[in-house]
Amino acid sequence: MIESYQKLWPQRAAAESISTQEELAKYILIELNDELTHPRVRKSKEQKLALALARIEGSDLSESEKTGLTALYKKLESHKAGGC
Structure with missing residues (x-):
């Protein structure tokens, strides 16, 4: 998933430095x-998830990469929402 995320965000220096699943x-x-x-212009978690999923769907990633990243985003959102 790291490589897929890096392909999704090619201009992000931070994405290039990711080397583990935890990162x-x-x-x-x-x-x-x-x-x-900035806190005054932050979008809600739901908006950010929707934007991320739209970016994944509209990307040139393979279908398996899209499925994997989508599942990871939803898993992390649900864990975060549950207080984990």
């Missing part, structure tokens, strides 16, 4: 929480 999960959670945006 990948961390970066996806940062994205879903919109932590890199």
Whole structure:
């Protein structure tokens, strides 16, 4: 999934530095929480998930990469929402 994420975000230096599944999960959670945006203009977690899923679906990734990343995003969102 690391390589798929890096293909999805080719211009992100942080994405290129990911080397473990734990780091990948961390970066996806940062994205879903919109932590890199000023608090007054942050989008909701639901909006961020929808944007991420739309980006995945519209990407040039293979269908298996799209399925895997989509499942990972949804899994992390559901764990985060459940307080895990």
